[in-house]
Amino acid sequence: MLKDFEMKKKEDKDALNVEIKELQTRLLQQQQLLVKEKLPVIVLIEGWAAAGKGSLIKELISEIDPRFYHVVSPTVIPESEERYPFLYQYIKTIPVNGKITFMDSGWMENVVRKYLRHEITKAEYRRRMRQINEFERQLRDGGYLVLKVFLHISREEQYSRLHDLAESPQTEWRVNREDLWQYKEYKRFVAAYDEFMEKTHHTIGWQVLDGSRRKTAIRDALRLLVQKIDRGLEAGRYVGNTPDGEFPLRKMPKLSEVDLTPTIDDEEYKKELKKLQTRLSELHNIIYRRKIPVILCYEGWDAAGKGGNIRRLTYALDPRGFDVHPIASPLPHELNRHYLWRFWTRLPKTGHICIFDRTWYGRVMVERLEGFCGEKDWKRAYYEINEFERMLTDWGAVVLKFWIHVDKDTQLARFTDRQNTPEKQWKITDEDWRNREKWDQYEVAVDEMLQKTSTKNAPWFIIESNDKKYARIKTLRIIVKALEKACEKHFEQILE
Amino acid sequence: MLKDFEMKKKEDKDALNVEIKELQTRLLQQQQLLVKEKLPVIVLIEGWAAAGKGSLIKELISEIDPRFYHVVSPTVIPESEERYPFLYQYIKTIPVNGKITFMDSGWMENVVRKYLRHEITKAEYRRRMRQINEFERQLRDGGYLVLKVFLHISREEQYSRLHDLAESPQTEWRVNREDLWQYKEYKRFVAAYDEFMEKTHHTIGWQVLDGSRRKTAIRDALRLLVQKIDRGLEAGRYVGNTPDGEFPLRKMPKLSEVDLTPTIDDEEYKKELKKLQTRLSELHNIIYRRKIPVILCYEGWDAAGKGGNIRRLTYALDPRGFDVHPIASPLPHELNRHYLWRFWTRLPKTGHICIFDRTWYGRVMVERLEGFCGEKDWKRAYYEINEFERMLTDWGAVVLKFWIHVDKDTQLARFTDRQNTPEKQWKITDEDWRNREKWDQYEVAVDEMLQKTSTKNAPWFIIESNDKKYARIKTLRIIVKALEKACEKHFEQILE
Numbered sequence: 001m002l003k004d005f006e007m008k009k010k011e012d013k014d015a016l017n018v019e020i021k022e023l024q025t026r027l028l029q030q031q032q033l034l035v036k037e038k039l040p041v042i043v044l045i046e047g048w049a050a051a052g053k054g055s056l057i058k059e060l061i062s063e064i065d066p067r068f069y070h071v072v073s074p075t076v077i078p079e080s081e082e083r084y085p086f087l088y089q090y091i092k093t094i095p096v097n098g099k100i101t102f103m104d105s106g107w108m109e110n111v112v113r114k115y116l117r118h119e120i121t122k123a124e125y126r127r128r129m130r131q132i133n134e135f136e137r138q139l140r141d142g143g144y145l146v147l148k149v150f151l152h153i154s155r156e157e158q159y160s161r162l163h164d165l166a167e168s169p170q171t172e173w174r175v176n177r178e179d180l181w182q183y184k185e186y187k188r189f190v191a192a193y194d195e196f197m198e199k200t201h202h203t204i205g206w207q208v209l210d211g212s213r214r215k216t217a218i219r220d221a222l223r224l225l226v227q228k229i230d231r232g233l234e235a236g237r238y239v240g241n242t243p244d245g246e247f248p249l250r251k252m253p254k255l256s257e258v259d260l261t262p263t264i265d266d267e268e269y270k271k272e273l274k275k276l277q278t279r280l281s282e283l284h285n286i287i288y289r290r291k292i293p294v295i296l297c298y299e300g301w302d303a304a305g306k307g308g309n310i311r312r313l314t315y316a317l318d319p320r321g322f323d324v325h326p327i328a329s330p331l332p333h334e335l336n337r338h339y340l341w342r343f344w345t346r347l348p349k350t351g352h353i354c355i356f357d358r359t360w361y362g363r364v365m366v367e368r369l370e371g372f373c374g375e376k377d378w379k380r381a382y383y384e385i386n387e388f389e390r391m392l393t394d395w396g397a398v399v400l401k402f403w404i405h406v407d408k409d410t411q412l413a414r415f416t417d418r419q420n421t422p423e424k425q426w427k428i429t430d431e432d433w434r435n436r437e438k439w440d441q442y443e444v445a446v447d448e449m450l451q452k453t454s455t456k457n458a459p460w461f462i463i464e465s466n467d468k469k470y471a472r473i474k475t476l477r478i479i480v481k482a483l484e485k486a487c488e489k490h491f492e493q494i495l496e
Numbered sequence: 497m498l499k500d501f502e503m504k505k506k507e508d509k510d511a512l513n514v515e516i517k518e519l520q521t522r523l524l525q526q527q528q529l530l531v532k533e534k535l536p537v538i539v540l541i542e543g544w545a546a547a548g549k550g551s552l553i554k555e556l557i558s559e560i561d562p563r564f565y566h567v568v569s570p571t572v573i574p575e576s577e578e579r580y581p582f583l584y585q586y587i588k589t590i591p592v593n594g595k596i597t598f599m600d601s602g603w604m605e606n607v608v609r610k611y612l613r614h615e616i617t618k619a620e621y622r623r624r625m626r627q628i629n630e631f632e633r634q635l636r637d638g639g640y641l642v643l644k645v646f647l648h649i650s651r652e653e654q655y656s657r658l659h660d661l662a663e664s665p666q667t668e669w670r671v672n673r674e675d676l677w678q679y680k681e682y683k684r685f686v687a688a689y690d691e692f693m694e695k696t697h698h699t700i701g702w703q704v705l706d707g708s709r710r711k712t713a714i715r716d717a718l719r720l721l722v723q724k725i726d727r728g729l730e731a732g733r734y735v736g737n738t739p740d741g742e743f744p745l746r747k748m749p750k751l752s753e754v755d756l757t758p759t760i761d762d763e764e765y766k767k768e769l770k771k772l773q774t775r776l777s778e779l780h781n782i783i784y785r786r787k788i789p790v791i792l793c794y795e796g797w798d799a800a801g802k803g804g805n806i807r808r809l810t811y812a813l814d815p816r817g818f819d820v821h822p823i824a825s826p827l828p829h830e831l832n833r834h835y836l837w838r839f840w841t842r843l844p845k846t847g848h849i850c851i852f853d854r855t856w857y858g859r860v861m862v863e864r865l866e867g868f869c870g871e872k873d874w875k876r877a878y879y880e881i882n883e884f885e886r887m888l889t890d891w892g893a894v895v896l897k898f899w900i901h902v903d904k905d906t907q908l909a910r911f912t913d914r915q916n917t918p919e920k921q922w923k924i925t926d927e928d929w930r931n932r933e934k935w936d937q938y939e940v941a942v943d944e945m946l947q948k949t950s951t952k953n954a955p956w957f958i959i960e961s962n963d964k965k966y967a968r969i970k971t972l973r974i975i976v977k978a979l980e981k982a983c984e985k986h987f988e989q990i991l992e
Contacts, residue, residue, distance in 0.1 A: 029919060032922045067822035104815065174781075314557075320600055324563075
């Protein structure tokens with residue numbers, strides 16, 4: 001009897017090993033298809049300390065081509081030292097089309113741990129779970145295949161593993177305070193993991209694997225991954241619909257209703273400019289010290305005066321505390337990722353100001369009109385952008401968006417002036433003339449954008465710029481006022 | 497008399513303001529030409545705390561186009577927390593062709609401060625000055641225009657400025673311990689700055705400006721920059737010659753002299769593989785704890801077996817502690833920077849292993865043969881690469897380079913096999929066949945590369961790979977031996 005039992009066990013083990021090998025080979029073949037179909041894959045491996053996340057990843061990658069995958073182990077940065085929104089470090093590492101990113105723990109561990117450490121409040125914890133759901137949905141809707149695995153072990157199992165690691169001089173250093181703390185707080189962790197998974201399960205489901213059975217867990221993870229990729233390849237790149245939901249919006253006028261006659265006389269301009277720049281310079285100091293991030297977005301017609309407007313603003317700022325990001329057509333490595341990636345990776349640190357000279361709204365203007373993305377994509381983008389900006393303001397950022405506005409005649413006059421002035425000729429290109437021909441189509445797109453994305457937390461301001469000086473003063477006034485308010489509000493939060 | 501004096505003074509001041517304005521406008525015009533001529537510019541502003549570096553930069557950028565410049569303020573990271581070679585953070589921020597990077601203090605402040613804080617030894621201080629000279633020369637030889645400015649103020653002036661800053665509640669936070677410490681240690685700083693500038697003056701000269709006369713300093717800095725750019729534009733992109741100097745080299749055989757017959761039998765292979773992987777896994781732990789960075793470079797003929805070789809290696813490693821960097825043709829944003837930039841930015845942190853699947857040696861192979869760079873460029877590259885690798889080993893890295901070698905017949909057999917096996921077809925491309933036609937030219941280039949870059953500190957190993965299994969075992973043995981030596985050596989250094 002016992003001999004039969006042993007033989008059966010040996011057979012099972014052999015069969016398991018064979019299947020693992022087969023799946024690993026299959027994954028290698030799938031890689032080629034992923035590259036061909038330009039499908040990106042994210043594999044998130046969460047789970048208990050010492051559950052074997054690292055060695056699982058090792059098996060997942062053991063046969064595949066290193067040119068097309070990447071392993072990242074994001075760290076849990078203490079909340080007090082985070083200078084970016086908490087999702088920043090994960091978004092930074094998403095793969096380009098055709099590649100796989102394996103994450104050795106990620107946003108789940110980060111958020112749960114901070115919550116259990118009382119580094120973030122319950123309300124913030126809930127907010128982050130919502131943001132994670134939004135993030136995962138945006139990835140899926142943008143064509144990413146996402147697999148989420150949780151490697152589970154019991155408290156006894158964790159004890160014995162940590163114990164074994166700590167006993168051997170070779171591995172003893174691998175057991176750290178955090179791990180021991182988790183073991184001590186196992187019960188609280190179970191409850192928190194459980195809650196987290198339940199609340200982040202509906203877009204992309206969690207797969208719980210039994211970490212105490214190493215080989216079986218490897219086989220199961222491989223199966224899940226191979227299956228996910230097979231289905232993804234079969235279905236073709238997924239394009240999401242616009243989710244349901246509403247954002248509190250500010251009422252915006254149509255561009256055609258805007259009165260463009262306001263002007264300012266030279267003397268008042270100089271006086272006001274000086275006053276506002278001085279005030280802004282003071283506010284920049286306060287912003288910096290209170291670590292408030294500020295994001296200023298410029299959009300507008302060609303030759304509307306964005307550049308000069310931005311220069312009047314930056315002149316008041318300490319160059320060590322701001323960045324201007326001019327946004328042109330995406331480069332290949334940007335085009336091959338989620339369209340918001342190149343903006344996420346340009347976000348300012350807390351306490352810094354960043355100015356976008358053109359923005360993510362390209363999605364619903366040039367990309368829409370030139371067909372650089374599908375209709376479903378730009379239609380979904382209003383919602384995604386509102387979510388993105390809410391994430392920024394939830395983080396504590398001041399987000400202001402300016403549409404620098406002129407009428408068609410003024411644009412023509414400025415184009416002609418540029419054309420006829422040798423030292424200004426570089427400022428005018430054939431593309432500007434081509435865009436001008438599409439003025440009416442752009443106006444429709446801009447109106448729709450202003451209606452749908454001027455949220456209470458990240459509002460649009462139309463800046464009348466037929467008189468550039470008037471426009472500069474108006475913009476500066478809005479910024480000064482918003483920063484004053486942010487400093488006050490922030491101060492109140494500290495006092496609470 | 498006094499009235500005349502005052503009038504003269506007023507006139508001088510007005511003239512100064514007019515000249516500054518003119519120079520700022522000139523700089524804006526130059527920006528267009530820089531873009532057109534694809535010339536990159538680096539402006540390094542060093543100087544005393546409170547000397548006005550920030551406000552100088554503000555004036556330099558006040559009129560120019562934010563699309564084509566970038567301001568960075570690298571920080572002095574304490575030596576104990578540096579996880580990369582000290583130049584890493586500066587190299588990261590070098591501009592793409594056509595743009596300007598302004599640095600608000602940089603490698604000078606970093607190195608001098610660490611030396612005066614006794615964080616680095618005198619010997620290390622000297623070594624870093626040498627590395628800085630190498631770095632600056634490489635930038636210049638690669639076509640970068642570099643301006644180095646030092647903003648000088650006296651001890652009395654510094655006292656009064658720090659005092660004023662500290663008195664005002666608006667600015668009081670800007671005076672930090674570091675600044676006060678510098679004031680206290682003014683004499684030691686003078687001596688160190690002086691020595692540093694003398695020793696890093698010969699490739700790119702230092703320009704000392706009088707920080708106590710704000711407007712004059714701005715004018716002078718603008719003049720210097722405008723002049724530098726004018727001359728650069730006039731002369732056209734500079735292409736450097738190979739510098740004089742020698743590196744201690746290991747004697748290498750010619751490829752044609754290598755005996756490719758060695759093999760290993762299956763049983764021994766399995767046994768050895770297991771043994772070496774186990775040992776490597778242990779060593780990876782030690783490397784990680786002792787924070788030794790490891791850089792493994794793979795080059796070789798197409799189909800020589802690089803991929804399989806790398807996989808046998810990585811299988812022994814913890815995926816959290818290594819990265820594989822497959823190197824393909826440079827992307828546009830990489831092509832527009834110094835050719836070593838994309839490798840610098842992929843260096844491992846201390847304690848990590850990184851594996852380059854193809855490397856910077858592309859410069860002296862494919863780029864040489866396909867004419868992707870000029871003759872002077874690839875000829876100079878042997879020297880530059882030796883410097884680059886010396887910088888890595890000086891930093892404490894283990895650098896090993898493998899040429900995975902097969903003969904022409906073996907390659908043909910493997911190509912044919914790939915061609916005829918459906919699941920391997922993706923591995924073979926037209927380019928592989930084209931490269932094969934150039935075998936002889938490549939062999940000349942590889943021989944020259946092996947002769948000129950197998951330094952004592954970063955040696956080449958030719959790996960006979962007609963038998964792939966033999967090749968894997970040989971590579972693993974070399975790595976294990978080198979890591980064992982590094983761990984010992986490192987241990988001795990700690991004991992000293």
